[in-house]
Amino acid sequence: MPALPPRRVAQRGPAVGEGRFAARRHPDTRLLRAFVTVAEDLHFTRAAARLYVAQQALSRDIRRLERELGVELFARTTRQVSLTADGERLVPYARRVLDAQDELLAACVPGAGRPALVDLNSPGLLGARILARARELAPECELMARYESGLTGAAAGLLAGSLDASFGRFAGLPAAVRARLAQQPVRYERMAVVLPGDHPLAHLPEVPLGALAGERVYAGAGNPGTREWTELAQRLFEGRGIVLAPPAPLAVGVDEFRRVMAKSRTPVLAVLDFPAMPGTVLRPLVDPVPLSPLSLVWRRGARHPGIDALRAAAAALAAEEGWLRPPPGAWLPDEDRRVMTAGA
Template sequence: MALSPHPHDIEPRLLRAFAAVADELHFTRAAARLYVAQQALSRDIRRLERELGAELFVRTTRQVALTPEGERLLPYARAVLAACDALTDAFRAEARPLLVDLNSAGLAHCRVLERARELAPEHELMARFESGLTGAARQILAGGLDASFGRYGGLDPRLRTGLAAQFVRYEPMAIVLPQDHALADLDAVPLAALAGEQVYAGAGNDRTPEWTDLAARLFAGRGITVAPPAPMAVGKEEFRRLMERRRTPVLAVVDFPPMPGSVLRPLVDPVPLSPVSLVWRRGLRHPALDALRAAAAEMGAREGWLRRPAGSWLPEGEAGLPQDGPA
């Protein structure tokens, strides 16, 4: 169907419903994200389609997909929603807190948040811990978070259309091993030494597919396999229990916090890098976000985070990286 020549003014609520379904490609998940009943969400989508005179989604019993008209509408919907959010923020009595997902306590970007608080002491920057950039990105687009850190290039391109990003760090990767693992006595673990191992990298966790994809790219051709899905460990004691029971090495980064019953060892030969970016909703205006971006740039320059080590490994064709070559 073609777009009608004179559509009525469209309510932002309908566009928000459309954007949520476009992100999730699943009506039940989109409804949960917006805290509405699925029937109400479906009614809003049907109403939007009637007002535009266009079918926006192809729905089958097995999947939901955007039509060409839906793909055409998506960037306009994102722009309208960003403008609505900016208008609301402009007329607040005072700037609301900036909600920043840090993924896990102890990582390098926790220090970025602390520096941003020093740069903007008059503003509130609130930490959240969502475990995975894909999960955080969905919440950013839904308005439940403002910013997060992670592998921007590993996000679904549909999510990236509504986001902006600033590269922060080349983060060296590491492996978490049971204390009595044969490789635990090494100061650093060569990738070749993991040949024949299954390594857990979040497989099956719908919040972290960008991390699982990074692992699969790193392991390809090295005889290492991504371990099958496992229950997500929440808290140090659950991590210890699962490590003792399953004894599966876990892919991590060098700043991963210490866990009981295990050791953390950097990976080498080559040093694999996890590219970390600061990610926020496109069009977001907030003085605390300006401070967060300034803190990331300042620390990146001071700590050498923006220099890629010579001979290191990165995924091919990664989006969102600096144009510089290896240092």
């Protein structure tokens, strides 16, 4: 293919606003702001007070701008200051530059103009309390909740920027994903089991893990959004004779949960804060006490006032209620323990 001939660049005259103001370099917006302030007041002392600078410093800035533009902007006498013709011509251009700078800075405020979206997994869990406290701490910030997924499912949204924060077991994410996320330990949640109301173990105030030997317990197997929870359950069940229940359709809502529980009669692994469901009982697990480590998670480097409010709320509640003090002898995988003590 033959080479194309070099493109000829048409010569043009100066655009409107260039001419005598075509400086060798773009003037500093700080100098333009000084110029506009003096142009508005036509008084160096008052202008200096508005800018919180010394009058001598303001005079130096104006002289520097005049040198850079190659024009005189003000006519100065001992009695008054007035704009020259070049100064009058510069005023509207300088104001447009400063307005554009102000708009740019406003647009770059972290989270400006949009709410923070937080995935709480399910209504009634601990994340809802943290969200409520965050709304109290930052009433000017819009914090929106969604209830869609576990942390594995939420991680994709966090990395893509379509989700701002979520909660879950951080150690259960792949190492490559964890490297791109930040986390703040929130609580060691006690694990529990949801049983049909007439289950043989339902009468016990606490259910020893050994009593579940031979039982099939549902822990989200087959749900791609909650793999971190299923993997934690597998570790807990291993060597105790507890069978991980096979994949099943996800029951969404109280009515569906009650229907599926009545039909399958399969115990469900949960946390102690799991909301009450009709026809079932929630019993804490003991011997040992298994813990589910909960972290607040967001994209590493992400900035949003909503994330700041969530972090402050989580830290305050954890301190007030001792959420990060695990009971002696509790069960927790070593990797989770390291993650929870390392912090963000």
